[in-house]
Amino acid sequence: MLLTSVVLILQETLEASLLVAILAVATLQTGRRLSWLPWGFLAGCALAFVYASNLQRISEWFDYVGQELTNAALQLTIAVAIVLLAWLLVRSHAPRGAESRPSGPPAVLFYLLCALAIMLAITREGSEIMVYLGGFLGQDDKVQAVLIGSALGFGIGVSVGLLAFYGLQALGGRRGRWVPVALLALFSGNMLAQSALQLTQADWLQAGRTLWDSSAWLPEQSIAGHLLYALLGYESTPSLAQALAYLAGVAAVLAAALVAALVTPRTGRRTS
Numbered sequence: 001m002l003l004t005s006v007v008l009i010l011q012e013t014l015e016a017s018l019l020v021a022i023l024a025v026a027t028l029q030t031g032r033r034l035s036w037l038p039w040g041f042l043a044g045c046a047l048a049f050v051y052a053s054n055l056q057r058i059s060e061w062f063d064y065v066g067q068e069l070t071n072a073a074l075q076l077t078i079a080v081a082i083v084l085l086a087w088l089l090v091r092s093h094a095p096r097g098a099e100s101r102p103s104g105p106p107a108v109l110f111y112l113l114c115a116l117a118i119m120l121a122i123t124r125e126g127s128e129i130m131v132y133l134g135g136f137l138g139q140d141d142k143v144q145a146v147l148i149g150s151a152l153g154f155g156i157g158v159s160v161g162l163l164a165f166y167g168l169q170a171l172g173g174r175r176g177r178w179v180p181v182a183l184l185a186l187f188s189g190n191m192l193a194q195s196a197l198q199l200t201q202a203d204w205l206q207a208g209r210t211l212w213d214s215s216a217w218l219p220e221q222s223i224a225g226h227l228l229y230a231l232l233g234y235e236s237t238p239s240l241a242q243a244l245a246y247l248a249g250v251a252a253v254l255a256a257a258l259v260a261a262l263v264t265p266r267t268g269r270r271t272s
Contacts, residue, residue, distance in 0.1 A: 001142050005149025006156070007221060008132060012125040013154050014230035017161025019121050019187060023114050025168040026085070026180040030092045032107060040115035044122025051123055052130035065202035072198035074120045079191040079249050081117040082184050085110065086253045089181060090260035160227075178257075183231070185253035190233030192249035193242040200241055208240025 024034055051058070051070075059067040088110045129150070136146045171179055199205035215236035219225050228234035233246055 001145040002149040002152075005132075005146045006153040007226070009129060009150045009153030010157050010223075011153075011226045011229065012129050013157025014160060014226060015190075016118070016121045016125045017157050018164055018230055020118055021161045021165035021168065022180050022183045022187070023085070023117065024165055026089050026184070027110070027114060028169070029177055029180065030089065030110070032110065036111040036115040037118070040118035041122060043115070044119040045126060047119065047123040048126030048130060051127040052134070055127065055131060062202075065204075068198045068202035069204070071124060072195040072202070072204075074124050075191040075195040075198070078117050078120050079188045079195070079252075081113045081120075082188040082191070083252045083256050085113045085117070086181050086184050086188075087256040087260045088113070089184075090257045091264045181253070181257045185250045185257075186232055188253045189246040189249035190229075190231075193233045193235070193238070193246040196241045196245035197235075197239075200239065205241055207242075210237050210239055211243055213237050 020037070024037065027034055027036070055067065058070055059065075062069055088106060092106060092110065133146065133150060136143050168176075168179060168183075196205060200207040213236060218228075218234075218236065220229060220234065220236050225234060225236070235242060238246075
């Protein structure tokens, strides 16, 4: 149970911690503060508790596919928020020597979208952690191993998020500003692919054929598999619907960022 708990909690923690790291770096690159982070975190924890507490009732919605549809809606909303954030991120990069930090409605929208994305990510991942831990309440022979494994998995996931944050912070220059955008594109694709998977499980979407099977040399349950799943949305046996959804999510973010870059006025060059 110890190893199982480490792997399961790591998978749930890793995705949210990496998203927090990317959005935190993106926020700091625009000259803004991380005032959205505590609000998004607290709201996500509260909603995760509500979701986990009512999961059985939610599962009975829509002919007993309520959980799948709710998860799909959460992931789709996160993807939409990421696309809008990519647009705002490119448009609001603080130029060097700027007189002041961004303010006004775009800044408020940026904060709200960051908080929304983190809130929904924590809602989904946190509720699954609560359901998993709640299943072992009263089982004295297993609870200690489960708690230790969960703490280890949570610690590893948060540590990876911190490493990602400081690693992205170390990237400087104009190219470094585009790294969070590229990572957000991968996250958007991941969210849409997971949403497509939930919809196929609910029989609301045709999965199509399986494109490949890489489970023999890179299992999803391995440490590398979990890392690739959290960052790239790795699936060892992806369906056609998942692949198309993934590509659509990546393309939407890159298109939003490219259009934003084209329509954003450039600052004049300095002359010596």
